[in-house]
Amino acid sequence: NTSVAAVVEDGFQRSRLRLLHLSDIHFTALDEHANIDLERAVRARMLDDIRVLRNTLGPMDAVLVVGDIAARGKDEEYQVAATFLDEVCNIVGVSPTRVACVPGNHDIDRTAQGPLHAAVRHQLRVIDPVDISDTLKAIVLDDLGSDVLLRPLASYNTFALRYGCDISKERIL
16 A cells, blocks of 8 residues: 555646655764764754655655665664664654665675675676676576675675665575
């Protein structure tokens, strides 16, 4: 059951879908020695802006979180993001099941990349663009290839799994 509103324009009935789109948030997490969390104030202002949108437009149908959720792809950054998104869902009136996430380049934990990962990336850069989808699928469906490509996304996947948006070998099958 969705809350998509029907609108009549130019004599045609059209559906209106309200999506809250968040992008490039780059959440970080402070260590226990930091005494000032400047990002907390920024997050609070973002939530205020989202409340204004909700009050102006009404409840949303879904939340899209696209690219660069974290700054460095670390677990603690995704914990901050999940807390924030829980609040966003409460404000706009959607269930966490109505959140869609897509990772960006900052959602990769670069410390989890090794020489084999670099070799695979090099291979992907030099193959014919027509073959890239089939090649990526073959690599991900291979146990070793899957581990090489997906290990740097482990923290993202743990975060995204709560929204059903993880990237895994099983999702490709």
